Every structure is written in C-alpha cells, then in structure tokens.
Amino acid sequence: MQKIYLDHSATTPMNEKVLDAMMPYFTSEFGNATSIHTFGQKASLAVQRARENTALFLNCKASEVVFTSGATEANNIAILGLIKALQKNNLGKIHIITSTIEHPAVLECFQLLEKEDDIEVSYLPVNSKGIVSKDEFEKLIKDNTVFVSMMYVNNETGAVQPILDIAKTIKKVKEKRKKEGAKFPLYFHTDAVQAANFFSCDVKDLGVDLMSLSGHKISGPKGVGVLFVKDNIVLEPIQFGGHQEKGLRSGTLNVPGIVGIGEALLFAEDRRKTNSKKVSGLRDMLIEGVTENIPDVVLNGDMDNISPFHANLGFKGIEGESILLDLDFEGIAVSTGSACASGALNPSHVLLAMGIRKEDAHGAIRFTLGSSNTEKEIETVIEKLPKIIKRLRKIAPKN
Amino acid sequence: MYTKQVLDHFRNPRNLGALKNSDAIGQKGNPACGDVMKIYLKVGSRDGDGTAKQEYIQDIRFETLGCAAAIAVSSLLTEAAKGKSLKEAKAITKNRIIEDAGGLPPAKIHCSMLGIDALREAIDNYQQSK
Numbered sequence: 001m002q003k004i005y006l007d008h009s010a011t012t013p014m015n016e017k018v019l020d021a022m023m024p025y026f027t028s029e030f031g032n033a034t035s036i037h038t039f040g041q042k043a044s045l046a047v048q049r050a051r052e053n054t055a056l057f058l059n060c061k062a063s064e065v066v067f068t069s070g071a072t073e074a075n076n077i078a079i080l081g082l083i084k085a086l087q088k089n090n091l092g093k094i095h096i097i098t099s100t101i102e103h104p105a106v107l108e109c110f111q112l113l114e115k116e117d118d119i120e121v122s123y124l125p126v127n128s129k130g131i132v133s134k135d136e137f138e139k140l141i142k143d144n145t146v147f148v149s150m151m152y153v154n155n156e157t158g159a160v161q162p163i164l165d166i167a168k169t170i171k172k173v174k175e176k177r178k179k180e181g182a183k184f185p186l187y188f189h190t191d192a193v194q195a196a197n198f199f200s201c202d203v204k205d206l207g208v209d210l211m212s213l214s215g216h217k218i219s220g221p222k223g224v225g226v227l228f229v230k231d232n233i234v235l236e237p238i239q240f241g242g243h244q245e246k247g248l249r250s251g252t253l254n255v256p257g258i259v260g261i262g263e264a265l266l267f268a269e270d271r272r273k274t275n276s277k278k279v280s281g282l283r284d285m286l287i288e289g290v291t292e293n294i295p296d297v298v299l300n301g302d303m304d305n306i307s308p309f310h311a312n313l314g315f316k317g318i319e320g321e322s323i324l325l326d327l328d329f330e331g332i333a334v335s336t337g338s339a340c341a342s343g344a345l346n347p348s349h350v351l352l353a354m355g356i357r358k359e360d361a362h363g364a365i366r367f368t369l370g371s372s373n374t375e376k377e378i379e380t381v382i383e384k385l386p387k388i389i390k391r392l393r394k395i396a397p398k399n
Numbered sequence: 400m401y402t403k404q405v406l407d408h409f410r411n412p413r414n415l416g417a418l419k420n421s422d423a424i425g426q427k428g429n430p431a432c433g434d435v436m437k438i439y440l441k442v443g444s445r446d447g448d449g450t451a452k453q454e455y456i457q458d459i460r461f462e463t464l465g466c467a468a469a470i471a472v473s474s475l476l477t478e479a480a481k482g483k484s485l486k487e488a489k490a491i492t493k494n495r496i497i498e499d500a501g502g503l504p505p506a507k508i509h510c511s512m513l514g515i516d517a518l519r520e521a522i523d524n525y526q527q528s529k
Contacts, residue, residue, distance in 0.1 A: 319433050321466040359430035396464035397437040
C-alpha cells in the first residue's frame with residue numbers, strides 16, 4: 001500500500017545528505033568534543049562548523065548558539081534560566097507574558113513559574129483565527145514586565161503570530177524604560193520550531209533575544225535543538241554537570257546530532273525559497289478538495305495567516321481519532337487536534353483558545369505537508385476522505 | 400496502541416445503527432466530552448429456569464460518537480449482551496468488556512463504562528416503562 005505522510009509538524013523525514021554528514025561522528029570520529037586529544041579536537045571542530053552554520057541561518061554570532069537536546073530543553077532553559085537569573089537581581093515582584101496557544105514545553109514552564117510568590121503571569125488570548133493581537137499585547141505590559149515568550153508559528157493550526165509587531169512594541173517599551181531609568185529589563189523569546197522551514201529566522205530582523213529551534217522538524221535528526229541566546233543575556237543553568245555549552249547545557253555534546261542540525265539548517269534557507277510555493281499549492285489543493293467534497297468541514301484558522309504547510313480541518317459530528325485511524329488504514333498519516341489520541345482526554349487547548357466549541361474541537365484533524373508530498377498523494381486523500389467521514393458520521397447517533 | 404480486537408470492531412462494528420421499533424433506548428455521554436453512546440433494545444420473552452417467562456435481549460443496536468475505543472467497546476458490548484437475560488445483561492462488567500477487547504489503553508477505559516451505563520439505562524427504561 002502507498003504510504004502518504006501528512007504529519008510534518010510532528011516530525012520530518014531526515015535529509016540523506018544530513019545523514020551522510022552525521023555518519024562519521026558515530027563511528028570513526030567518535031571523540032568527545034571536550035577532550036583535548038586529536039579525537040576530541042576532530043569532534044570539537046565539527047561542532048564548531050555546525051555552530052557557524054547555525055549562526056549563519058540565524059544571522060547571529062556563533063558564540064550566541066547553544067546546542068540542546070531539543071526544543072523542549074531549549075524552551076525550558078530560555079524561560080526558567082532567564083527568570084532564575086532575573087530573580088537574583090532583587091527586582092521584587094516581576095510580571096511575565098506568554099500566549100494561550102503555546103506548546104506545552106513553554107506553557108508548562110509558565111504554569112510552574114506562576115506558583116512562585118514573586119511572579120505574575122499573563123496569558124495573551126488569541127482571536128477566532130488563532131492569532132494574538134498586538135494591541136491586546138500592548139495593554140498587558142506593565143512597569144514590571146520583564147519577559148515575553150510568544151511562538152512564531154503555532155504547531156496545531158499553523159497560525160503565524162505577529163512576532164515582528166510584538167518585537168517592535170517590546171523595543172519601544174525598552175527605549176522608554178531606558179529614558180526613565182527604570183530598573184526592569186525586558187526580554188523576548190520565541191519558540192520558532194514550526195517556523196524554521198518556511199519563515200526567516202533572522203534574529204536581528206525579528207528583534208528577539210532568545211529563540212528555540214528543533215532538529216527533527218527541519219529534516220534533521222531527533223534529539224537535538226538550538227537555543228539562540230543574545231550576547232550579554234545572562235541565564236542561570238537549570239541542569240548541572242560538566243559545564244558544556246557555557247554552563248547552560250551540561251552533558252556530553254551530541255556530536256552527530258549537532259552536526260546534523262547544522263547541516264539541516266544549511267539546506268533550510270534554500271528549502272524555504274524553493275519549497276514554500278510548492279507546499280502551499282498542495283495544501284490549498286487539499287483544503288479545496290476536502291471542503292468541496294465533504295459537508296460540515298471548517299478550516300480552523302485563517303488562510304491568509306497560516307504557514308504554507310498546515311491545514312487544520314474540523315469535521316463536525318466525529319471524533320478526530322477515529323478519522324486518524326481510518327486514514328491510517330489507508331496508509332495516510334495525520335494527527336488529531338484532540339489530545340485524546342495521546343492520552344489526555346481534553347480537546348486541544350489551542351482550538352479551545354480560539355473559541356471553538358469542545359464538541360467541534362474533538363473533530364479536528366491536522367494535515368501538515370512537506371516538500372516530498374505530491375499532487376497524486378493529495379488526490380488520493382481527497383478521494384478516500386469522504387468515505388471515511390461518511391462511515392463515521394453513520395456510526396454516530398443522529399441527535 | 401490498540402489491540403487486534405479493538406481495531407476489528409472499530410473497522411467492522413457489529414449491531415450498528417438505529418433499531419426500528421425498539422422497546423427501549425439508553426444514551427450516555429455528551430458531545431462536549433467527545434463521547435456519546437446510544438443503545439437500542441428489543442426485548443423478547445422465553446422460557447426461564449422455572450415456570451416464569453424470562454425477558455431477554457432479543458436484539459440490540461448501537462450508535463456511537465467517539466474515538467476508536469468508544470466505537471469498538473460499543474460493538475463488543477452489543478455482542479456480549481445479545482441473547483442475555485435482562486438481569487445478566489445488567490451485570491456485564493467493565494472488566495468483561497476490557498477482556499473482550501484484549502485490553503484498552505488506560506486513558507480509554509472510561510469510555511467502556513459509558514457503553515455499559517447506556518445499556519443499563521436502556522434496561523432501566525424498559526423496566527420502568529412496563
């Protein structure tokens with residue numbers, strides 16, 4: 001049976017050139033990058049090259065790149081590490097802001113910090129299209145706001161957030177505070193995991209202080225991520241050991257993984273230019289084909305403001321997991337908007353934040369396309385899906 | 400994550416659909432939770448152990464909104480209940496259905512109860528309506 005992979009937001013197949021680049025560092029060049037001997041030097045050199053590739057992609061200095069075990073760890077170090085460092089400055093009560101639609105790797109850090117007496121957290125809501133408002137954001141900022149974390153592209157809906165506008169507002173606030181001699185600093189972190197394939201991650205253009213990336217979402221390996229930390233920003237470590245990565249991420253460097261993410265980022269820039277149109281064309285074809293052939297389907301999001309590879313579709317009167325499984329029997333891999341499949345029973349916090357009713361949120365399916373998908377594959381999905389939806393609606397009670 | 404039995408009943412549900420001229424209906428769950436189970440019963444009468452006639456489930460059908468586990472459990476439950484006396488059908492346990500399913504992921508076990516509750520409600524409705 002033909003296998004059709006439409007879950008690129010979950011993970012991407014690794015580029016073979018990336019694998020080729022990684023291979024020697026598992027076997028012949030196996031040295032520990034912090035060892036002083038020749039074995040170590042070779043590994044260290046490879047890490048340095050990867051750091052430079054990453055810096056090129058981010059338009060930052062190599063010294064501003066911290067390799068981590070993934071984006072979850074990068075988010076944890078950025079948020080918990082920064083707040084821990086700020087708490088040492090005797091600022092008194094501090095205020096931090098994030099959005100209601102963040103990935104749990106961000107959201108749960110804020111929920112943890114919220115329990116501390118000296119920290120107040122605000123959650124910026126989104127509109128029905130899943131996008132935060134710049135004006136609402138401005139209203140949330142207080143004199144003691146010290147940190148903002150806002151994702152670039154939402155993982156479930158693909159909604160692109162107005163990161164540039166948020167950064168501009170932050171810059172304005174910082175300038176005003178400087179003039180007034182205010183004691184509170186203000187830092188901006190973005191989780192750019194879902195953006196790296198199709199959007200510029202130039203940290204200077206974006207005006208961010210901290211940015212998280214993941215290897216396996218960009219045709220690189222799993223188990224490796226990047227945290228960009230702007231020069232002069234002090235983070236406290238949240239894990240302890242051998243002081244690798246300037247003490248921020250203790251633990252032996254994952255040399256093959258780091259080589260892999262560095263290599264993947266080299267291709268990311270080209271991929272962005274050449275593939276964006278192709279992927280969004282297929283995605284549009286999918287949305288059109290599905291909505292034309294199936295009644296009671298809605299796009300959870302706004303066509304003008306979603307990433308080129310996302311289509312989150314809500315099928316009324318069905319539970320998403322059933323659709324996922326039926327599609328899987330046809331060789332088609334997607335994911336649900338509902339967390340039911342992954343063990344939790346509540347529907348997606350992202351869709352609920354958009355004001356979508358619980359009963360409708362349960363019927364969401366996330367299609368995320370990649371550059372290897374073809375027109376023929378999308379045709380197959382458009383052909384198979386109506387029968388599946390019909391079958392499942394028939395199983396459900398009519399009232 | 401699902402057993403062969405669950406996938407089989409999800410793909411090929413037994414006793415599916417509304418039952419015309421049903422004697423009783425039971426329904427549990429709500430769409431906001433993502434699970435609704437509706438059970439239709441046709442009750443028959445046959446010779447019991449003693450002299451009294453025994454009422455039994457002559458036919459049973461279901462309709463379910465929910466995940467694969469919810470659909471499969473509903474289907475398995477109708478198979479377990481069909482032909483049973485009302486008393487026996489009411490005594491079908493969660494563990495029996497989980498066993499028939501060859502096991503369920505822990506997070507999905509709550510939905511097996513919904514089907515059982517819908518069946519018990521249908522039986523109660525029948526007995527009260529008499």
